[in-house]
Amino acid sequence: MTRIYYSDYGAVGDGVTDDFDAIIKAHAAANQSTDPNVTVCADEGAIYYISGANQAENDENGNSKSALIQTNTDWADAKFIIDDREVASRYTHIFRVESKHSVINMAVESQAVRKNQEKFTFGSATDFELQTALISLTDKTTMRYIREGPNQDNGSPQTDIFIIDKDGNIDMSTPVIWDFDAVTSLTVHPIDTVPLAISGGHFTTIANQAESKYNYYSRGISITRSNVVIDGLYHDITGELDHGAPYSGFLSISECANVTVRNCNLSAHKTYETIGSANVPVRMGTYDITVNNAIDVKFMNCRQLNDIHDTDLWGIFASNHSKNLLFDTVNFSRFDAHMGVHNAVIRNSILGHMGINLIGGGMFLLENSKVYGYSLINLREDYGSTWNGEIIVRDCEYTPRNGKPSNAVLISGRNSGHHNFGYTCYMPHKVSIDGLIIDDCNHPAEYSGPRLFGDFRHDKQNAKYAYEMTRELHIKNVTVKSGLELIF
Numbered sequence: 001m002t003r004i005y006y007s008d009y010g011a012v013g014d015g016v017t018d019d020f021d022a023i024i025k026a027h028a029a030a031n032q033s034t035d036p037n038v039t040v041c042a043d044e045g046a047i048y049y050i051s052g053a054n055q056a057e058n059d060e061n062g063n064s065k066s067a068l069i070q071t072n073t074d075w076a077d078a079k080f081i082i083d084d085r086e087v088a089s090r091y092t093h094i095f096r097v098e099s100k101h102s103v104i105n106m107a108v109e110s111q112a113v114r115k116n117q118e119k120f121t122f123g124s125a126t127d128f129e130l131q132t133a134l135i136s137l138t139d140k141t142t143m144r145y146i147r148e149g150p151n152q153d154n155g156s157p158q159t160d161i162f163i164i165d166k167d168g169n170i171d172m173s174t175p176v177i178w179d180f181d182a183v184t185s186l187t188v189h190p191i192d193t194v195p196l197a198i199s200g201g202h203f204t205t206i207a208n209q210a211e212s213k214y215n216y217y218s219r220g221i222s223i224t225r226s227n228v229v230i231d232g233l234y235h236d237i238t239g240e241l242d243h244g245a246p247y248s249g250f251l252s253i254s255e256c257a258n259v260t261v262r263n264c265n266l267s268a269h270k271t272y273e274t275i276g277s278a279n280v281p282v283r284m285g286t287y288d289i290t291v292n293n294a295i296d297v298k299f300m301n302c303r304q305l306n307d308i309h310d311t312d313l314w315g316i317f318a319s320n321h322s323k324n325l326l327f328d329t330v331n332f333s334r335f336d337a338h339m340g341v342h343n344a345v346i347r348n349s350i351l352g353h354m355g356i357n358l359i360g361g362g363m364f365l366l367e368n369s370k371v372y373g374y375s376l377i378n379l380r381e382d383y384g385s386t387w388n389g390e391i392i393v394r395d396c397e398y399t400p401r402n403g404k405p406s407n408a409v410l411i412s413g414r415n416s417g418h419h420n421f422g423y424t425c426y427m428p429h430k431v432s433i434d435g436l437i438i439d440d441c442n443h444p445a446e447y448s449g450p451r452l453f454g455d456f457r458h459d460k461q462n463a464k465y466a467y468e469m470t471r472e473l474h475i476k477n478v479t480v481k482s483g484l485e486l487i488f
Helices: 020-032
Strands: 003-005 014-018 039-041 047-050 067-069 072-083 095-097 104-106 133-144 156-164 185-190 196-206 221-223 228-231 234-238 248-254 257-262 273-275 281-283 287-292 295-304 317-347 350-358 360-367 375-379 387-398 409-412 430-438 451-453 472-480
Touching: 003 020, 020 039, 020 047, 020 067, 156 295, 156 317, 221 228, 248 257, 350 360, 360 375, 375 387, 387 409, 409 430
Parallel strands: 003 039, 014 047, 039 072, 047 072, 067 095, 072 196, 095 221, 196 228, 196 234, 221 248, 228 257, 248 287, 257 295, 287 317, 295 317, 317 350, 317 360, 350 375, 360 387, 375 409, 387 430, 409 451, 430 472
Antiparallel strands: 104 185, 133 156, 133 185, 273 281
16 A cells, blocks of 8 residues: 655644645645555644645646545544634635546436436436436526525525436435426536545644634535545634634535544534624524535534533534434534435434424434433424424433523424425424433423423414424323423
8 A cells, every 4th residue: 555645745744834735745646646545644743734825826727725635544643733814715625525536517408307206317318427426406496495584595496416326216215305397407426436534633723813704714624525434533623712704614525425424523613693684693603514415424423522512602513405414422512404404313412502403304313312402303493494204202311401491392493384485394294202301300480391392383374385284293201300291
């Protein structure tokens, strides 16, 4: 196996010298190697300093500088200092993990794609060899997720992702979830069959000192290659002030499938306020992990370095347009599906002050876990409090607001019926609970007991937009520590 070290290309590793150019060159050399087992390695005990100013100098293609990872990488015990105090390109990740296969953007003929169809055929003859791939479709003429509230917006073009084999058969664990009367863009992302491994590394971000506005920083690791394992990474944050711009994820996983993040330690960011689109003050979402348009993404044995109950810190994790997400043995402040997830599992985990926030459908399983949010599961009202599927809870514990005086609500949400979210909204078709301890001992004086559902305030008589109610409940083995009864 060929090993390429950052020092081979001039990295000093003293924590002062900007080593970004050397890091870029080392990965570029590995990417050109004919050895299939070539590995880029950090030097033992090195501290690599990466400034933000260096990215002002474009690469040979005119793009902001970034280290392209296409081979196994071993950062071991090396430290990386990412200085965001003076950044020339806040949108450009330090590392980009990408496939050597080219992404194919196809010219699209008018064609219909139907929910749950089993086979996908391209509208015209293709000039590339079909292989297992992630397909991304968009219909920009149809808007979904039309947000309500302080961060209201006009929605997002209808998007769907799924996996096909070389014969065009759709993997039905990644079903088509929308009807497409038209496809305005179609992208093919070939799925690598050989895993790529990235291990180790202690990263410290010196936080930006920008104005507190929605100017997101992307200064971490972007992963768009399928079949990747991130193992043993550590990320902490220093230098946060009383103001700053938000982050879109130190780990940013998108347009790919089968990514595993394991044995990693990550950090939540301090929360800042700005004026939202409804012209009222809002707290800005800021993340260390984002998953967008991705399938089969797993977080295993991962934890948050700072306090998962600290309300000055925003929730660490957010996702959009994704399928088959897994938390297993995870200790994070939040799980959140903004613009939908199809199928998700949380097991053997602890969720802190921001709890579990869901929008989407399919099956959501919460098992052998502890939740300390306002509710056990929150169906986000800014997206219609919709879950088009089943919710299953097994052998869990729920402590509202980490034991602060609070009403206990198992499934919270709200949908007045007077806002068009771009889709029919659903309460979960079926709710199954078998084994739940509700620690509601510290409750307000007027508290009458934990509620299965919150006050959804749906105006059934005058509603302009449908909201489908839950059809089936299976509730057993629920223990309420206050001694009060669960209210259905």
